[in-house]
Amino acid sequence: xxxxxxxxxxxxxxxxxxxxxxxxxxxxxxxxxxxxxxxxxxxxxxxxxxxxxxxxxxxxxxxxxxxxxxxxxxxxxxxxxxxxxxxxxxxxxxxxxxxxxxxxxxxxxxxxxxxxxxxxxxxxxxxxxxxxxxxxxxxxxxxx
Numbered sequence: 001x002x003x004x005x006x007x008x009x010x011x012x013x014x015x016x017x018x019x020x021x022x023x024x025x026x027x028x029x030x031x032x033x034x035x036x037x038x039x040x041x042x043x044x045x046x047x048x049x050x051x052x053x054x055x056x057x058x059x060x061x062x063x064x065x066x067x068x069x070x071x072x073x074x075x076x077x078x079x080x081x082x083x084x085x086x087x088x089x090x091x092x093x094x095x096x097x098x099x100x101x102x103x104x105x106x107x108x109x110x111x112x113x114x115x116x117x118x119x120x121x122x123x124x125x126x127x128x129x130x131x132x133x134x135x136x137x138x139x140x141x142x143x144x
Contacts, residue, residue, distance in 0.1 A: 009133075016114060023109060027102055032065045033074065040075070040091050041099045048077075048087040056138075074098070 003011075021031045029037070035055040040046065046054070052062035066089055069075035074095040080086040115123050 019109065019113065020106065023105055024102070027098055028072065029098065029102070030068060033069050036065055036069060037074065037095060037098070040089065045088050045090050048089060051089055
């Protein structure tokens, strides 16, 4: 019997996460903050609301992750002067330095494990199709 696409995606994500979590631990970074770091490396100073939405997390989980980032010295949180309810999250230099240590390691590991037997065309096709899946699920425009 052929496995369902959703089951295969779940198995792939959980296998990747086990391996990936070990790499992050080497740098003292818990998995719970990974997506926030990744988003803020590209777009620092987002509001907590925007950061939470982009990470696809529930608000309570996001609050906990941001608090963890602060405790680890990876982020600082500031209230906007015009609207004290609105919070912005900024990375510290420590988090910026981690970007140059973690990303090359993750990219190398991804190439050697996830895409080990892929041709460039297969990799492009998978990325394009997963982009469509994400767009369908979130209702946003595809990255085609």
